[in-house]
Amino acid sequence: MDKNNIMGKYLHHQNRPQEPTSTMSELTVEQKRELLPYLRTFITEERDTRILEVLQNRTRHLTIVLEDLYQTQNISAVMRTCECYGVQDVHIIEKENEFIIHDAISMGANKWLTLHNYQNELGNVAKCADYLHAHGYKLIATLPAENSVFVDDLPVDEKTAFFFGTELTGLSEEAVAVCDGAVKIPMYGFTESFNISNSVAILTSNRIERLHRSGIDWRLTPDEHDELYFEWLCKSIRNIDLILKRKLEEGI
Numbered sequence: 179m180d181k182n183n184i185m186g187k188y189l190h191h192q193n194r195p196q197e198p199t200s201t202m203s204e205l206t207v208e209q210k211r212e213l214l215p216y217l218r219t220f221i222t223e224e225r226d227t228r229i230l231e232v233l234q235n236r237t238r239h240l241t242i243v244l245e246d247l248y249q250t251q252n253i254s255a256v257m258r259t260c261e262c263y264g265v266q267d268v269h270i271i272e273k274e275n276e277f278i279i280h281d282a283i284s285m286g287a288n289k290w291l292t293l294h295n296y297q298n299e300l301g302n303v304a305k306c307a308d309y310l311h312a313h314g315y316k317l318i319a320t321l322p323a324e325n326s327v328f329v330d331d332l333p334v335d336e337k338t339a340f341f342f343g344t345e346l347t348g349l350s351e352e353a354v355a356v357c358d359g360a361v362k363i364p365m366y367g368f369t370e371s372f373n374i375s376n377s378v379a380i381l382t383s384n385r386i387e388r389l390h391r392s393g394i395d396w397r398l399t400p401d402e403h404d405e406l407y408f409e410w411l412c413k414s415i416r417n418i419d420l421i422l423k424r425k426l427e428e429g430i
Contacts, residue, residue: 202412202422207401210408212430213422217411220421229410232290233403235264239337239396240385241315242378243306245353246273246344255375256342261287263386266398266406269294269306269339271353289413307356315339319349319357320377322370326362329381334388340381345374 205213218226242260247253260268268291294309296302310317315337319326332338341357343349354360363372363380372380389396398406412418 202409205408207405209430211404213425214404214407214411216425216430217408217415217421220415221411225414229407229414232264233407233410234397236266236398236403236406237264237386237389237396238266238398238402239389239394240265240382241267241269241310241337241339242382243269243271243310243317243339243341245271245303245341245349247342247374248274249345249374252345252373252375256378257291258287259375259379259382261290263382265291265382265386267292267294269296269310271296271302271306272298273302273344273350274298290410303350303352303356310339313337316359317341317357319354319360320362320381321349321354321360322362322365323360326360328364329361329384332359332361332385334385334392335394338385340378340385342374342378 221229242256242265244253244256247256257268260266270293272295294306296306307317317339318332319341320343340361341349341353343353361381363377365372371377397403412422415421
């Protein structure tokens with residue numbers, strides 16, 4: 179078999195987050211909440227329990243921003259790290275490089291994440307920054323600079339968005355300019371930096387572990403919890419569009 183065809187089986191082009199069906203997007207949070215008991219009848223009790231367990235550890239107190247990454251293995255590893263640590267949102271800023279996920283590496287992690295894509299257009303960095311600031315995040319660039327604070331010295335009480343730049347060159351000047359501060363990881367060897375996927379894993383691990391030990395309310399809000407519960411149930415049920423259509427025709 180042709181090598182390109184084999185690799186093609188595992189490459190997932192994710193130019194933008196998958197749009198919800200019109201049926202799902204038209205529903206209010208309250209309508210989704212009312213549909214939860216009905217949808218739960220289509221999955222096993224074990225599956226339902228697992229979804230609820232994962233939801234209890236999901237957070238939007240931390241989010242990850244990736245600027246123009248081009249190596250699919252790094253992108254995919256970041257997706258997997260975020261999902262494993264319970265970070266729900268990942269923001270992708272495209273410039274010269276198309277956003278592509280390698281399914282064999284991500285292990286389907288992106289299915290359970292909320293991806294925000296800012297396509298290659300003038301002002302997409304500022305657009306991302308404006309969105310995050312409007313939602314209460316403090317923007318932190320990852321930079322091995324003199325004025326960067328070490329990750330352990332970064333307070334955990336503020337909602338934080340870590341910005342990570344492209345391989346080799348790091349964050350653009352534009353991205354650094356929109357950030358409110360900078361963080362660095364302690365290093366004690368000759369090499370000057372970590373691989374991007376390792377950096378994300380180290381910072382995310384530190385942040386999540388400190389949040390779990392704190393008294394901060396870092397979990398999802400009730401509305402966020404139920405919206406995500408609805409979304410994950412839908413992703414776990416075959417023929418969900420038809421099932422929802424019939425139920426809505428009958429009346430919730």
